Amino acid sequence: MPTSTLPHWTLRQGVPEDVEAIAELRAEAMRPDLERLGRYDEHRVRQRLRDAYAPEHTWVIEADGSFAGCVALRPAEDGWWLEHFYVSPALQGRGIGSAVLRGALDRADAERIPVRLDVLQGSPARRLYERHGFTLEREDAVDVFLVRNPTP
Numbered sequence: 487m488p489t490s491t492l493p494h495w496t497l498r499q500g501v502p503e504d505v506e507a508i509a510e511l512r513a514e515a516m517r518p519d520l521e522r523l524g525r526y527d528e529h530r531v532r533q534r535l536r537d538a539y540a541p542e543h544t545w546v547i548e549a550d551g552s553f554a555g556c557v558a559l560r561p562a563e564d565g566w567w568l569e570h571f572y573v574s575p576a577l578q579g580r581g582i583g584s585a586v587l588r589g590a591l592d593r594a595d596a597e598r599i600p601v602r603l604d605v606l607q608g609s610p611a612r613r614l615y616e617r618h619g620f621t622l623e624r625e626d627a628v629d630v631f632l633v634r635n636p637t638p
Contacts, residue, residue, distance in 0.1 A: 500544030
């Protein structure tokens with residue numbers, strides 16, 4: 487029976503060998519939204535992660551010693567892009583995602599760097615980002631682009 491207690495979790499630097507576990511989690515996490523938008527492709531959802539994976543910008547979330555998700559902060563000329571932020575569905579809603587996001591945003595605030603991301607139209611993840619100060623920058627038929635400027 488799941489509890490509301492936050493499991494013990496840590497972050498570690500991503501390594502090249504993490505790519506397949508992350509690709510699988512991405513496919514699982516994104517499937518409902520991609521299917522709703524008529525864009526789910528079992529191969530493509532994994533390959534896009536493999537093609538973009540940069541371990542030097544990725545942190546792996548481990549909960550109680552096991553792989554539980556990841557987050558990447560990719561430097562860009564206009565700030566950082568928050569990418570590949572996935573938490574295992576079994577652990578969602580237990581505070582890990584919010585805690586990881588707060589840590590990333592605290593770092594961005596300390597360095598006075600804006601953070602951008604995109605989320606699929608209709609994704610419930612958008613509410614998490616908006617609770618943490620992200621606002622709409624632009625959108626199209628598939629993606630919503632959000633930005634969060636550093637806070638004092």
